[in-house]
Amino acid sequence: ICRLERIDARTFPSLYRADLHNEIDQNIKIDWLYLKAENEAQPIWESAQVFVAEQLYAQGQFSHYVVLVGTHNVEYAITILQAYTDQRHTRTSSIHQTSWSHFKQHYHQHESLFNECIMNGTLVWQRDQRVYPYIPASFINTQKFIPFEETSATFFTPVILLRERQKIRVIHGLERVKLSSEDQAYPYLLLDRSDGYTWQLIRQVISRLPQPISVHDLYQALENSMPVESS
Template structure:
């Protein structure tokens, strides 16, 4: 290989790595780039050129925390993996019971997620290296994650197993470790490529396993398996112009219900799970009059999580049943369900703020869990500076904040104790007052001065309502 060929390969490697660092690169393109880098590495046997390729090899292999770093900081036992998508981080941590941590990686940045009691998360800021992430974990998450040493002291029976594992790992030479890593990487790469270039197939063995066996004691004939002819996955499905993949969720309970995975990488600041009810005759809804149902999702302790949306039906009762059944199987619960038009949702779903304004506030509330449930407003809407200082009672994540809308601004009247609970909340439960309805600053000061402190949110809200009514009468 001459100098020119090597120079061209180096330039190609730089381009490939730049593509891997791009957040908008698809999984298929990532797989192709990694395979090309592997091919280049395999074709170059010049020792000097191999030294030049070392940084690129490290980039490919360094997708997770190294075992040495995990052992050094003492967080190997509770480590649940590194992922590129928030949903996968959540699933990994929800499966780890009461203790565990994982990392979200975007390009060369890391964010540590730690699961807390009641299935909530402690999240780090974006960090520049795996070592920074482990250091943050050590300094800020000791309340929720125990070190390997602490766990071994709690469970002494694990010590001989751990010691044997370490001794066995130490006995391996570097060549065998490299071979194992290469084989693991190759299998992962092949799986990604196969997933992207081949449609999902239902094998005959799986169909045979799911076939209902007839009962010899019964005279009734077994019912036909109507679901086996339906595909489990539909690639490149066109949902009113949105290219997506459909994946069936529960063939037995809801045979026509699919999860929607959008192909195009959308720049949105709120997590949305999409569900689609597919008609038996393959006909899509009349999009001009189609409706969509938006379910607000909360963690068990009351923090806002995300939205789940359902399209494909006009029936409020059916939509409510499906959304509750879907979310009850997961680690969040539905707080309320709003209905709006598909065209309205499609225009505004990219941003949390516009989705809330146009689809929640201007939508129709069709179901809520109980009368004590409050809507959740995006945190970016709120000016958290409180203009009238007073002592508040203690708050929980379910405690609403009292807000005053004044022209284009929304200010906090009561709720600093609620806001202090977490600086990561995307939305807060709220009670909204409007300056146009007579809630002036003078009235609010008078009401607060008459109430004994600390003041609860419900006492203040009730007193303000009563005072506003008496002022208007």
């Protein structure tokens, strides 16, 4: 059972804030929204689709998630989430879709929610092509193994990460990481060792670029260094 509180009858006649009375400790803030049918006494969760909207502060730091339940219509969900969050102090960066049966297993922990519902969820909307998903800070080994000078960063600047078996290491991003020790998550671009991005290749690419190196120059150079597969 959850408690529903109407948000704004004039602007959002069927939209409610949901309080799940959850006793489980969460390490991530979630605002729950529910689109309620007129004759519905309690939300029907089990068959629901869930829309997860990443929220950023104006300067680009990750804030929290807004979760919308109560519609299967993607366009309607996007419209509602944008209208709701536009009135808040954060803005929506991207929206992913998943099922409640899947989401309910993972939303208590930021790391699990990200892994299962963002990284492996269905992206249905993003603000623009230069928007990056935000990875939990706890996932990242911020020690930089290849030292070089980076260009300055803003909170919107993504970090370049290399996934190597179970570890995720920073290739480019110390300037971004040191902007704040309070960040819960960082925007990122992910490379995978299994795709051929070896340390030797990365070193070679870095050695050919003039320093300081920007994140986009390095990422482009790394992509260009990979052999093109013939179709």
